[in-house]
Amino acid sequence: MKPVHVVTPLWHSPAMSAAAGLPVFLKMEALQPVGSFKARGMGAACRASYDAGVSHVVCASGGNAGYAVAYAGHQLGLEVTIVVPQTTSARARDLILGEGATLIVHGESWDDAHSYAVELARQEKGDCIHPFDDPRVWSGHSSIITEIVEAGIKPGVLVVSVGGGGLLCGLLQGLHAVGWSDVPVLAVETEGAASLASSVRAGRLVTLDKISSVATSLGARRVAPRALEWTRDHPITPWVVTDREAVDACLRFADDHRVLVEPACGAALSTGYNRAPALEGRGPVVIIVCGGAGVTRQLMEKWSQEVQ
Numbered sequence: 536m537k538p539v540h541v542v543t544p545l546w547h548s549p550a551m552s553a554a555a556g557l558p559v560f561l562k563m564e565a566l567q568p569v570g571s572f573k574a575r576g577m578g579a580a581c582r583a584s585y586d587a588g589v590s591h592v593v594c595a596s597g598g599n600a601g602y603a604v605a606y607a608g609h610q611l612g613l614e615v616t617i618v619v620p621q622t623t624s625a626r627a628r629d630l631i632l633g634e635g636a637t638l639i640v641h642g643e644s645w646d647d648a649h650s651y652a653v654e655l656a657r658q659e660k661g662d663c664i665h666p667f668d669d670p671r672v673w674s675g676h677s678s679i680i681t682e683i684v685e686a687g688i689k690p691g692v693l694v695v696s697v698g699g700g701g702l703l704c705g706l707l708q709g710l711h712a713v714g715w716s717d718v719p720v721l722a723v724e725t726e727g728a729a730s731l732a733s734s735v736r737a738g739r740l741v742t743l744d745k746i747s748s749v750a751t752s753l754g755a756r757r758v759a760p761r762a763l764e765w766t767r768d769h770p771i772t773p774w775v776v777t778d779r780e781a782v783d784a785c786l787r788f789a790d791d792h793r794v795l796v797e798p799a800c801g802a803a804l805s806t807g808y809n810r811a812p813a814l815e816g817r818g819p820v821v822i823i824v825c826g827g828a829g830v831t832r833q834l835m836e837k838w839s840q841e842v843q
Contacts, residue, residue, distance in 0.1 A: 539578025539607040540567055540678070545686040545821070550791040551807040557818035559807050560688055562679060565796050565826030572676060572702055572825045573603035577664065579675025581607035584662040590614055591661035595645060595652035597623030598751070600666035602828050605634035616661070618652040620644050627829055646756070667701030668759035676705025677712065683821060684713050690821035692814060694721045696803040697731045697773075699755035700762025702825060707765045719770040721813050723802045725750040725781050731758045732773035735766050749778045749838050750798040751829075772813050778842040780805040785835060788824075797827025798838060 543563045551559040564572035577600055584592050591614040594604040601617040608615035615636040619628065621643055631638050641651040649665075656663035665672070683690070693710070697703050703722055710718055724732055727747035734741045734757075742757040765771060778798065785801035787808055788794065796804070803822050806814060814820055 536582070536611075538678075539582065539610055540574040540675070542682055543567065545683060545688060546792070548791070548807075551804070551822075555807045555810050555814060555820060557691075557814060557820050559818075559820045559822060560690075561792070561822055561824045562683060563794075563824050564679070565794050565800065565824050567826065569599070569603045569606045570826050570828035571599040571603070572679065572823065573599045574606070575678055576669075576672035576675035576701060576705060577603035577666070578607040580604075580664045580669055580671040581611055581613060583671045584664070585611045585613060587662075589662045591616070591659055592664055593618065593652045593656040593659075593661050594664045594666060595619070595649035596666045597645065597648070598627055599828055602627065602630045602634070604664055605631045605636035608636065609634045614661075616652075616655065618648045618655065620648045624829060626831070630828055667699030667755065668761070669701070672701050673705040673708050673761075676702050677709030679823065680706060680709025680713055680715070688819060688821065689715065690718050691819050692719050692721055692817040692821075694723060694803050694806055694814075694820060694822040696799050696823070696825055697722045697724050697758070697762070698728070698799060700731060700758040702823065703731075704759060704761050704765060706823070707769055710769070716769065719772065719817065721772050721774050721806060721811070723774045723776060723806060725798070725802050726775055726777055728755075729773070729775045730755055731762060731766075732775050734758060734763050735773050749842055750781055750802055774806065774811065774813055776802050776805050780809060782835075782838045782842050784808050785830075786839060789835070794824075795830045795832070795835065796824060797830045800825045800827055
């Protein structure tokens with residue numbers, strides 16, 4: 536059976552290379568069938584459940600992970616239940632329902648929804664898939680590195696947006712698997728959602744009081760423990776940008792490459808457009824364009840008006 540995800544292109548970006556003063560390549564995860572890199576990790580986790588004889592998977596997510604589980608489960612013939620908090624947008628709910636999943640709205644936050652999902656999976660003898668703190672998910676995301684190797688480009692630095700840290704963990708697993716343990720990583724977050732940067736500064740896991748960023752896909756109040764551990768085992772630089780920088784990067788990227796992405800993805804893109812000092816002398820730069828299904832032209836305009 537084929538993987539749920541597809542192989543994505545690694546584009547050279549003349550526009551961003553000119554802005555950054557370095558050659559910049561874009562790993563275009565926005566071109567996955569579900570619009571984001573989540574197709575890899577959630578697809579791998581669903582496939583592992585399927586191979587283990589599980590018939591029902593449950594996931595708590597109001598966004599890209601939930602949509603990816605719904606899509607992967609549909610492809611594999613699994614029963615899927617997605618639990619979303621009350622804050623989940625109508626667009627996200629429609630995308631999940633469009634894949635034939637059962638949708639349950641529970642609680643005011645992801646934490647509430649996740650607690651309910653864990654108990655539901657226990658009661659129904661299903662498999663609860665965590666959106667970012669699951670080794671099966673990390674393994675799926677690691678395939679990005681395999682494809683970069685096959686493209687023949689070794690990054691001078693790898694740039695990635697960080698929410699809960701699942702993508703970061705997968706990329707690092709992939710880097711070490713191919714012998715690229717010397718490739719530094721720039722881990723980008725937005726102000727108001729910088730749980731990794733806060734944890735690195737404190738030297739321990741930090742749980743944010745709240746998420747106050749427009750980049751809601753980065754809205755994990757605490758990163759996966761393994762993500763913090765990786766900062767001690769690999770050259771990782773936390774980097775924090777403003778919502779304004781993230782949204783402006785989304786707008787500029789849409790003009791340059793005719794692809795819409797969420798502000799969570801714009802955070803990573805902003806480092807190239809704004810010539811982040813952490814990139815200096817580190818070409819070629821490879822940026823993971825993580826994408827995001829929850830973006831429309833109307834939302835882009837709304838975000839642009841709202842952020843300071």
